[in-house]
Amino acid sequence: MKKKMFVIASVFVMAGTLTLAYAADVDKGKALFASPTLGGGTTGKSCMTCHDGGDGLGDDLFDRKSYTIMGMEKNSVEEIVNVCIEKPLGGVAIDPAGEEMSDLIAYMKTLVAK
Ligand code: HEC
Numbered sequence: 001m002k003k004k005m006f007v008i009a010s011v012f013v014m015a016g017t018l019t020l021a022y023a024a025d026v027d028k029g030k031a032l033f034a035s036p037t038l039g040g041g042t043t044g045k046s047c048m049t050c051h052d053g054g055d056g057l058g059d060d061l062f063d064r065k066s067y068t069i070m071g072m073e074k075n076s077v078e079e080i081v082n083v084c085i086e087k088p089l090g091g092v093a094i095d096p097a098g099e100e101m102s103d104l105i106a107y108m109k110t111l112v113a114k
Contacts, residue, residue: 022102024102024105026106028103029106029107032047033104033108034047036089037091038091038094039089040092041085041091043090045088047084054112057108060112061108061112062109067079067080069083069084078096079096
């Protein structure tokens with residue numbers, strides 16, 4: 001009986017966590033992708049300047065185990081995004097687990113082939 005109660009309680013806790021998780025917003029991601037001030041960018045460039053419509057983003061972007069960008073080894077798309085924020089945008093890396101990153105990733109997923 002105790003075990004059953006524990007299982008039921010766990011399911012509620014999990015459901016609660018899922019509800020609290022941030023739901024990424026593709027439209028906001030699109031706006032961030034076009035924004036030269038993402039990450040406090042200073043060069044006047046946005047992601048769109050170089051990756052309009054997904055230019056330069058590999059179709060397998062979200063399926064790779066590791067990434068190389070500008071000669072650096074990276075483990076996730078989030079880290080790659082931050083390299084592009086720091087270098088071409090001249091900004092400061094954003095929180096890899098934050099809402100802006102989730103929105104950007106959600107939008108980029110619409111740009112690459114499934
Ligand atoms: C001035 C042009 C420029 C801008 C602006 C730029 N990037 Fe990039 N981006 C590049 C180049 C060049 C590469 C490829 C570098 C390499 O392969 O070493 C790249 C690579 C990438 C990749 C990896 C693509 C792949 O398939 O491996 C992602 C993801 C990416 N950029 C996202 C972004 C995001 C998000 C932004 C906006 C914050 C952005 N980029 C802004 C030039 C740019």
